Amino acid sequence: xxxxxxxxxxxxxPEVTYAAVEVLKAADEAFGLGLEFEAFPFGGNAxxxxxxxxxxxxxxxxxxxxxxxxxxxxxxxxxxxxxxLRPETGLLALRKAHGLFANLRxxxxxxxxEHLSPLKPEIARGVDVLVIRELTGxxxxxEPRGMSEAEAWNTERYSRLEVERIARVAFEAARKRRxxxxxxxxxxxxxxxxxxxKTVDEVHRDYPDVALEHQYVDAMAMHLVTRPxxxxxxxxxxxxxxxxxxxxxxxxGSLGLLPSAxxxxxxxxxxxxxxSAPDIAGRGIANPTAAILSAAMLLTYxxxxxxxxxxxEEAVAQALAQSPTPDLGGxxxxxxxxxxxxxxxxxxxx
Numbered sequence: 619x620x621x622x623x624x625x626x627x628x629x630x631x632p633e634v635t636y637a638a639v640e641v642l643k644a645a646d647e648a649f650g651l652g653l654e655f656e657a658f659p660f661g662g663n664a665x666x667x668x669x670x671x672x673x674x675x676x677x678x679x680x681x682x683x684x685x686x687x688x689x690x691x692x693x694x695x696x697x698x699x700x701x702x703l704r705p706e707t708g709l710l711a712l713r714k715a716h717g718l719f720a721n722l723r724x725x726x727x728x729x730x731x732e733h734l735s736p737l738k739p740e741i742a743r744g745v746d747v748l749v750i751r752e753l754t755g756x757x758x759x760x761e762p763r764g765m766s767e768a769e770a771w772n773t774e775r776y777s778r779l780e781v782e783r784i785a786r787v788a789f790e791a792a793r794k795r796r797x798x799x800x801x802x803x804x805x806x807x808x809x810x811x812x813x814x815x816k817t818v819d820e821v822h823r824d825y826p827d828v829a830l831e832h833q834y835v836d837a838m839a840m841h842l843v844t845r846p847x848x849x850x851x852x853x854x855x856x857x858x859x860x861x862x863x864x865x866x867x868x869x870x871g872s873l874g875l876l877p878s879a880x881x882x883x884x885x886x887x888x889x890x891x892x893x894s895a896p897d898i899a900g901r902g903i904a905n906p907t908a909a910i911l912s913a914a915m916l917l918t919y920x921x922x923x924x925x926x927x928x929x930x931e932e933a934v935a936q937a938l939a940q941s942p943t944p945d946l947g948g949x950x951x952x953x954x955x956x957x958x959x960x961x962x963x964x965x966x967x968x
Contacts (some may be wrong), residue, residue, distance in 0.1 A: 619652040620921055623683035623885070625660035625676070628705065629894025630904035631689025637906035637956040638687060638913040641933075644960045645917065645926050648967045656683075660712075661691030661705040662894075671708025677715060680885055685920035686712075687913060688889035693896040713753065717883030719780070720787045721751040721859065722915070723891065725866040725876060728935050734871025734946065737843065742869060744847040748791060749866050751859025752776075752784040753880060758856050774810045776855065781817040787881065788853035789825040794924065798829050798850035802838045802858055814855065835862070842866055867891055874905030874945050877912035879919050886920050888912040902951045905943040910934055910959060933962035 624639065626632035639655060646653045658676040665671050671691070680686050691705040701707060712718075727735055727745040735742035760773035785801070792799045801818045803811035815832055822830045833841065835858045841849070842865055854862060867876050876891040890908030898904055911934060917927040937958035942948030950958065 619654050620684040621654045623680045623686045624657040625688040627689040627691040628662040628693050629896040629899040633904045633952050634906040634909035635689035638909040640956050641910050642913050644963050649926050662696045671705045672711045683885050685916045686885050686887045690894035693894050716885050718880035719754045720881045721753045722879040723749045723863040725869045727870050730939050745869050747849045748851045749863040750788045750853040752855050755780040756856030781814055782821050785818045785821040788851050789828050792828045792851040796850040800831050800852045802833050802835050802854035804835050876908050877915050879915040888916045903944050904952050905945050929966050932966050933959050936962040
């Protein structure tokens with residue numbers, strides 16, 4: 619029976635996490651998935667109860683699970699604790715412990731919600747792009763690194779293994795979508811970019827059914843805001859992926875709509891892109907869409923049930939069209955919206 623480790627976290631994290639669980643339970647009821655859920659402390663609440671953001675009990679629970687569903691972590695309460703004890707440090711430790719080298723960030727403009735995008739509706743219409751960011755290499759982790767009174771230095775470094783495995787994630791994802799991959803680098807001025815491009819080309823030989831193009835990162839930033847609908851899967855290194863995934867996240871117009879997945883060597887992690895929003899925590903108005911769509915990604919990438927995930931996504935689209943949450947100009951509270959999604963899901967599977 620698939621085990622899902624729940625890390626509800628802080629702020630609105632528990633509210634949106636358990637909204638996603640309600641939808642997963644409806645999916646379980648309809649398709650006999652046999653899901654088991656167990657919650658563990660993580661982030662700020664774990665600091666309060668266990669003295670650290672990623673305690674041993676949570677480490678064990680995550681390693682024994684088939685998937686991890688995270689809500690959100692952090693808040694002003696923990697901004698001044700020592701850096702090694704901050705909630706964000708716990709998240710980095712979680713990623714490292716599970717070898718989560720591939721971050722998947724879809725940005726989709728849902729029909730009827732084009733007006734939320736900062737782009738003109740005719741440009742936003744039809745946008746459905748998946749940014750795949752290499753998460754454990756590149757300049758954020760490269761050595762040597764350091765700082766003196768006179769200068770500071772970091773190293774952009776990638777091995778063949780690191781590029782090959784993230785490229786395969788991209789090509790495999792494209793096979794399940796529109797079959798298009800755009801690899802982003804800076805090969806015209808950086809040796810590591812030239813190496814990245816050459817290695818991606820080599821991996822592409824194993825995927826003749828997938829189309830591949832290359833873009834320089836500066837040109838790609840322009841294309842994402844001028845003609846984003848032409849892109850399907852975008853794969854790039856850590857620092858470029860950090861920037862481009864945040865840029866792409868603006869396209870739908872609300873962080874409350876954006877899920878993510880981190881895949882790698884051990885248990886995969888699924889989480890909404892938004893933060894813990896402590897200012898609205900407990901008010902029942904948090905938008906659970908991103909968490910529910912993260913649960914849909916869990917169905918696809920952890921349980922290999924993409925057909926169930928598609929029905930969840932369809933149910934979310936119906937609920938958003940019917941009565942969105944306040945951040946999207948509607949009046950539905952967290953629980954009301956969740957029940958709309960559950961009701962819509964049951965309609966689409968009958």
